[in-house]
Amino acid sequence: MEAITINIINIVGSSFCVEAEDGEKVFVLINRLLSDHKKVMLSFLNVEMLTTAFLNTAVGQLYGKFTEDQIRENLSVKDLSASGAVSLKRVVETAKLYYKDPGAMERSMNDILDE
């Protein structure tokens, strides 16, 4: 099955992909396509600025809806800068941990009080 390409810049309407709200628009689209068993290619072509806030909502949230295997199998990315790839990797690792252990935040107070 050929992947459907999502041009991020077109969904956001700007080369600055920074706001969480804009990430939500991308998430809604990917969510719909993956739920429909489609393969998705995310193209970051011409994206000039990316934040983790944007990527958390656009991609991070997917780990709450789909398994890691489903995402690995059906989602791919292209035209992402080296620095964007670092941010995305960080977002993905954070999301995996977040959904594996939903109670972690509640316990995290100890992270600072134990020091």
Added chain:
Amino acid sequence: MSILNNINNSYHGYQQLIDFYHEHKDKLFDKIDLELEFWFAANMASALGGILDLLNENFNEVIIKSIQPDIEKILLKNEFLSYFGHPSISDDYQTTIKFQKLKPTDGKFFNNYVMNELLDRSELPRMSQLVKQKIAEKIYEIFVNAQIHSKSKHIYTCGQFYPKKNTIEFTIVDMGIGFKKKINERFGWNLDATQAIKWATQDRHTTKIGVPGGIGLALLKEFVTLNKGFMHIISDNGLYQFDSNGEQMHHFTRSFPGTIVNLQFRTDDTGSYTLKEEIDLNNIF
């Protein structure tokens, strides 16, 4: 007459701004005279702008009466004073990063601002394009944090470029809920202000419900370490300072009515920020 004397990026400077706010916060339909003496770090205009707006909300008129000529010049150039009845003047040496007051929904205006005031500035010659890009990214992460979390009516930003010191100082301010209240309400904890800020700066710590996050401030700390700049976060009565030597925390005698994120970046940073290992896009998920 209230006097702000030597406002710089220090505990003493922040405390003076907090004291000025508390001195006048209960006034209604009043005239408040303010004098700026000796020094006022241009980037701190964003914190003063936020405070003056709160005082204006109570129908007070704040008159900035006496300003040292050097301070006045810089606050005219960065257009801060144009919000308070003064004309703006042109910045021949192009060292200011303009004072801006934005609604949280004005993200697109902020894009233009970052582009015009930072990324497209050819007069920042000593700064590599990569470092410029990195700095802009970090500034964005903070702006977006304020958008998502602060519940502030406005977000205030201002900066200054110091060619001789090879630094950029940039400050983002909101007059919203603050770290302590936000975090304690979310989790039912009882952290003090500095504990709350410290918690928020740690990797993967987020108050968002159902959405992962908490990376922006952690990335900022990592960049500040590499770039040898600093970050100060003032929220409620807490000051959290972080630089390449580590972190320090202090308490003020009273609370700032919002959050100040004050950043210093080194523009002579020659770091290549190359990646230790290239990330394989085919294996990113």
